[in-house]
Amino acid sequence: MWLRELAELAHGVAHLLYPPACLICDSSETEPLRHGLCSNCLRSITADAAEVCPWCASTVGPHTDVTRGCVVCLPHSFGFDGAYRLGPYEGRLREAILRIKNAAGEPLAEMLGRVVVDQMATELKAAGVDLVVPVPLHWRRRWSRGYNQAAAIGREVAAGLGIDFRPGWLRRIRGVMQYAQPSASARRENIRGAFRVSHRASFASRVVLLVDDVMTTGSTLSEAARVLRVAGAAKVIAAVLARA
Numbered sequence: 219m220w221l222r223e224l225a226e227l228a229h230g231v232a233h234l235l236y237p238p239a240c241l242i243c244d245s246s247e248t249e250p251l252r253h254g255l256c257s258n259c260l261r262s263i264t265a266d267a268a269e270v271c272p273w274c275a276s277t278v279g280p281h282t283d284v285t286r287g288c289v290v291c292l293p294h295s296f297g298f299d300g301a302y303r304l305g306p307y308e309g310r311l312r313e314a315i316l317r318i319k320n321a322a323g324e325p326l327a328e329m330l331g332r333v334v335v336d337q338m339a340t341e342l343k344a345a346g347v348d349l350v351v352p353v354p355l356h357w358r359r360r361w362s363r364g365y366n367q368a369a370a371i372g373r374e375v376a377a378g379l380g381i382d383f384r385p386g387w388l389r390r391i392r393g394v395m396q397y398a399q400p401s402a403s404a405r406r407e408n409i410r411g412a413f414r415v416s417h418r419a420s421f422a423s424r425v426v427l428l429v430d431d432v433m434t435t436g437s438t439l440s441e442a443a444r445v446l447r448v449a450g451a452a453k454v455i456a457a458v459l460a461r462a
């Protein structure tokens with residue numbers, strides 16, 4: 219027991235000597251951090267000034283009619299029923315996402331999940347989401363990375379919204395081929411059949427929030443959502459940190 223107390227004491231002393239640094243830019247400011255982030259970084263990743271398509275979270279031009287979708291999602295009919303993002307894949311948000319691509323970034327991934335709750339809770343509750351499922355990594359990828367960043371984000375989102383978190387209910391049964399410059403159609407073909415629902419899962423009538431760090435072409439989230447719909451989900455809403 220005394221060992222733990224000693225560790226806590228050491229932690230407290232370290233805090234005094236080295237004030238905690240921002241998890242994105244490493245600056246240690248005198249102002250208190252919120253969600254582990256300095257005010258510049260937090261402002262930068264939450265100030266999404268663009269008009270956004272509610273169906274696929276793409277940036278659209280001002281005054282675009284997105285009642286039925288945008289130029290990105292209209293031709294594709296994605297498997298999800300709506301999508302939210304913190305912002306576009308650029309600047310500090312892009313830096314943050316690059317940092318969570320290895321195990322040392324796990325605390326940042328969790329904090330970004332809390333930022334998602336701060337920013338999207340009202341919309342997500344209105345959409346009726348009652349279950350969070352992160353986009354799974356193939357076990358080999360998770361093993362080499364040390365963790366699944368989507369799961370770390372999703373865990374915090376579920377906790378913040380007070381709803382179920384079921385990372386084991388969707389499995390990735392095969393990895394994807396890595397292309398240097400995959401075209402959208404190559405990615406769509408590539409991802410087909412990559413996911414399987416666990417036999418313990420029960421998606422019937424659930425409104426699922428599917429969480430990932432970044433949406434690029436949308437083909438991964440779309441295929442995962444399609445599999446959840448086939449398994450009985452009433453609706454699948456996607457939430458990502460950034461939309462490329």
Ligand SMILES: [Zn+2]
Pocket residue numbers: 240241242243244245255256257258259260
């Ligand atoms: Zn910062």
Ligand SMILES: [Zn+2]
Pocket residue numbers: 271272273274275276287288289290291292
């Ligand atoms: Zn769209």
